[in-house]
Structure formats: structure tokens, C-alpha cells
Amino acid sequence: xxxxxxxxxxxxxxxxxxxxxxxxxxxxxxxxxxxxxxxxxxxxxxxxxxxxxxxxxxxxxxxxxxxxxxxxxxxxxxxxxxxxxxxxxxxxxxxxxxxxxxxxxxxxxxxxxxxxxxxxx
Amino acid sequence: xxxxxxxxxxxxxxxxxxxxxxxxxxxxxxxxxxxxxxxxxxxxxxxxxxxxxxxxxxxxxxxxxxxxxxxxxxxxxxxxxxxxxxxxxxxxxxxxxxxxxxxxxxxxxx
Numbered sequence: 001x002x003x004x005x006x007x008x009x010x011x012x013x014x015x016x017x018x019x020x021x022x023x024x025x026x027x028x029x030x031x032x033x034x035x036x037x038x039x040x041x042x043x044x045x046x047x048x049x050x051x052x053x054x055x056x057x058x059x060x061x062x063x064x065x066x067x068x069x070x071x072x073x074x075x076x077x078x079x080x081x082x083x084x085x086x087x088x089x090x091x092x093x094x095x096x097x098x099x100x101x102x103x104x105x106x107x108x109x110x111x112x113x114x115x116x117x118x119x120x121x
Numbered sequence: 122x123x124x125x126x127x128x129x130x131x132x133x134x135x136x137x138x139x140x141x142x143x144x145x146x147x148x149x150x151x152x153x154x155x156x157x158x159x160x161x162x163x164x165x166x167x168x169x170x171x172x173x174x175x176x177x178x179x180x181x182x183x184x185x186x187x188x189x190x191x192x193x194x195x196x197x198x199x200x201x202x203x204x205x206x207x208x209x210x211x212x213x214x215x216x217x218x219x220x221x222x223x224x225x226x227x228x229x230x231x
Contacts, residue, residue, distance in 0.1 A: 035220065037166075044123065045158070045166065045209050047220035059219050095165060104220065105213045107156050109177065111165040 002027040002110045004096045009115030016086050020115060022079040022096030027110075030054075030074035033099035035108060036081050038092035038117075048094070049081065050104025059104060064090075086119045093117075124149065125210050127223035134231045138198040141226045143210035145191050149221055153213040155193040157186055160207040160225075169208070170195060197228075205230045 008020040022034070035050035049070040050059040058070050069082040079096055093116050097108035126144040133139040143155065157170035168177050170186040173193065185196045193212075197204055210223040 037220075037222075044207075044225040045160075045211075045222045047211075047222060050220065061219055062217070100171075106154065107168060107171045108158070108166075108211075109168050109171075111167065113165050 002098065004098065004110055004112035006094065006096050006112045006115040009094065009117045011118045011120065012086055013121050014087060014119055016119070017082070017084045018086065018117060020081040020083065020094055020096075020117070022081075022112060024077045024079065024096075024098070027098070029072075029077040031102075033102055033104040034070075034072060034079045035097045035099060035104045036070065036079075037095045037097050037108065037111075038090075039095070039114070040089075040092040043092075046092075050099070051079070052104070053102040057103065083117070086117075088119050091117060091119050123224040124214060124217070124221035125212065125223035127208075127210060127226045129224065130227045130229065132229040132231055133197075133200045135200055135202065137200045138196060139200060139228065140197075141195045141208055141210075141228070143193045143195070143223050145193075145212060145221075147191055148216040149191075149212040149214040150188065150193055151191040152215055155186065155188055155210055155212050157184075157195045158209045158211065160209065162206070166209065200230055202230050204228060 036048040093114040095114040096112040098110035158166040159169040160166040174186045
């Protein structure tokens with residue numbers, strides 16, 4: 001069964017930084033687009049960022065553009081999300097998701113359990 | 122405010138058929154496929170319907186999807202207690218160059 005395991009969440013002060021990681025297993029990581037989707041406490045799902053299979057194309061929600069950076073290391077089967085200038089409204093569970101094709105235009109068919117990020121002083 | 126609009130809640134009794142709507146625009150539902158996700162309490166979301174009306178293996182045929190113009194619907198027939206969950210629609214948005222989700226619909230089985 002394909003698996004995604006996120007790590008790196010925690011408590012950070014407003015304006016601080018955090019880097020999330022997502023370790024993928026049991027599928028050919030380098031063949032698929034990946035994305036981050038977050039869910040604030042008691043709220044709905046919000047797509048944050050996506051990256052193509054090679055890492056050459058990246059996409060961001062307006063709410064995080066210029067502050068977050070998505071990258072991947074296909075040799076390590078790992079997806080990353082570097083989060084800078086964090087705000088209280090970034091507080092959420094961050095899920096790593098696998099796409100079906102080379103670009104993050106469509107389906108998220110595998111989801112990780114998520115890692116909690118809390119931005120508070 | 123979500124780009125895709127869903128009713129915040131829906132309900133039905135066991136055995137009933139319920140539908141959940143998802144309204145968008147020409148830049149998302151109108152030009153791209155719609156996918157639906159089910160989130161059971163305390164768990165990660167799970168893909169339920171893709172490309173508008175296709176079910177991944179393991180999803181019962183009680184679940185079906187449809188699309189017309191800039192709107193989509195999820196139908197659940199033969200409602201069961203284990204269907205009680207939050208349901209989200211999603212699609213790529215060509216104008217925003219990103220994925221957009223509906224606000225989610227909480228389904229209660231009475």
C-alpha cells in the first residue's frame with residue numbers, strides 16, 4: 001500500500017520558519033506530482049502548493065505565495081515545504097498528497113495523516 | 122470564502138438517497154474534471170470520486186458523481202450510518218493556476 005508520512009510540524013512564533021517533510025514509500029515517487037493540502041482546526045480543506053514530477057514546475061495558493069517554497073528530492077523519495085514568515089492563519093494540519101500524473105492538476109489519490117503546525121506567541 | 126460552493130450540511134435516514142451540490146465557474150468546474158473526497162471523523166481525506174463520475178477500487182457503487190456546466194453533484198444511495206462524514210469537491214482552476222476545494226458538506230445520518 002502506498003504511504004506518505006509527514007514530519008516537521010510544531011509550535012512556532014509568528015514570523016518564524018518551519019520545514020515540513022513527507023517521506024513516500026511503495027510507489028515510484030519520481031513519476032508523480034505531489035501537493036500539500038492544509039486544514040485549519042474545525043475548517044475545510046485548502047490546497048497550499050503543488051509540484052511536478054521532476055520538480056521543474058511549482059504552483060502556490062495566493063495565500064502562501066512568496067512565503068512558502070515546495071521542493072522535492074526524488075533520490076530520497078521526499079517532498080518538502082519550507083514555510084517562512086508564518087502567520088497565525090497558517091495554523092493547520094498539513095497533509096502531503098500524491099497526484100495521478102506528472103502535474104498537480106487533478107486527483108489526490110493518496111493522503112498522509114498530516115502534521116500539525118501551530119503559529120502562536 | 123471557498124471558490125467552490127457546497128451546502129454546509131446535509132442529512133438523511135438509512136436507506137435514503139442524498140445529493141450534495143458543488144457550484145463553481147467556467148475556470149474550474151466548467152473546464153476541468155471534478156473530484157470528491159470523503160473525510161471520516163478524525164481521519165485524513167480519502168478519494169471518493171474522480172473525473173466526475175469514476176470510483177476508485179473499493180468505493181461502493183452507492184456513490185456516484187455527475188457534472189453539468191459549472192456545477193457538479195455527489196449522490197449517495199442506500200445511505201448507511203458509516204457514510205456520516207465530511208464531503209469535499211475539488212477541481213483545478215485555470216485562472217488561479219491551482220486546485221480549489223469546496224467548503225465541505227457535513228453529512229449526518231439520522
